[in-house]
Amino acid sequence: MSTTSVTAGAQLEEAEIVLRARRGEGAAWEMVVHLHQEAVFRYAYLMLGDSAEAEDVAQETFVRAFRAFHRFDASRPLRPWLVQIARNLARNRWRSLMRSLRAQERWKDELRMETARGRSEAVDNAHLAAAELRKAVRSMRDQDRQVIYLRFFLSLSVEETGMVLALPVGTVKSRLSRALGRLREQVRAHHPALHQVLEE
């Protein structure tokens, strides 16, 4: 099977699911949730640093998406649209200072939990580097964080990243380039272990 035919197949698959969901088929809605809940939940978790908050945002994302499904442009991929809704919800939630402070405390606990979960030294090292990277990205300004989360953590394409951020592709590329330059400096200056992993 060629890459082209597989990609076309995947698009047809999503188009069919969207079509069925628009017709009001509950099973198609369930498919939409199951196909995209991980990306939406993970994005919300990256934004908020707290699994309970992320679950609330992810749940609200799908409820709002279903209620606004008739406005979704079916010629576009679904995931960026869902992540865009999650982004708006997560940003509003983050604005509550008390909530964010509590979340940050829980986030630190969860980071500690994560580092204790590894099964082998190699896995531990990879997870530690990832946790260090998240720490470095979290210290950056929101504009930089967003492009890095979407491109490198959620593996969205430049086009999809542009759809989430409502930016043209060229702007995404230039913003990403500047953000990566700043991240590299940040890692070099403040995260020596991660710097070694990335530069070796």
Add this chain to the structure above:
Amino acid sequence: MIEATSESWEGRLRAVASSTVYPHTPDLWPSVRARLSPGEAVRPRPRPRWAAVVAVLVLTLFVGLLATPEARAAVYRVLQVGVVRIFLGPATPTTPAATPSMTRTPAATPVLRPPLDLRGLMSLSQAEEVLGFPIPLPAYPPTLGEPDLVYSQWIEGPLAILVWLDPDDPTKARLALHVLGPETFAGKSETRLIQETQVNGAEALWLEGSHYLLIRNGSMEFRSLVTGNVLLWSEDEVTFRLETDQPLEEAVRIAESMR
């Protein structure tokens, strides 16, 4: 230290980011469904009033069709084997398999050309470590041996993919076995049920369809690794999905030889 080029630095950054440990993604569907008002989850967009008359007539016909089990099965089916839930739409004529493109540019590493350019290439023992249990291997055919390629991915839970390459053309897979752990979920539509069957006396399905996989470039795609059919069965909370170009009888024989 010699600094990495931007390209290699970004590649490593992507690899590090992909090792991020996230909390387990909860199944959101039950809570989402509960939050939607009754009937909302199956409510289409508002239609003109005159359409209501037509809708009633169609509904009457639809209910009549549902009166027989055969008709009900033809309208919609959801099957579950292990952790895989299959959404079967109305039966449609089988479409011929897509003709492989002849214009595809060969990749640098022949054995990892599409559809084998998957993320998470590792050893069998590493994959077992990720899944948390030993992976049984088919003892039939006797010459099969250990898999040539092993991948592990996290898609709604841990998943291992074992691939045996075609000895006559090592760029192609002759057999692929997906092993899904008990905490994994896989929902599938656009899957065609060919036949219900059994593996070691347990319910199994013989299907036509692909699986959602993570590709090396970071995208997710529905892919079949072998041009053929799929045998799906479950044993001791582990779900197996065997892709083969062999007929059903051979697929069952392979499945039942797993030790």
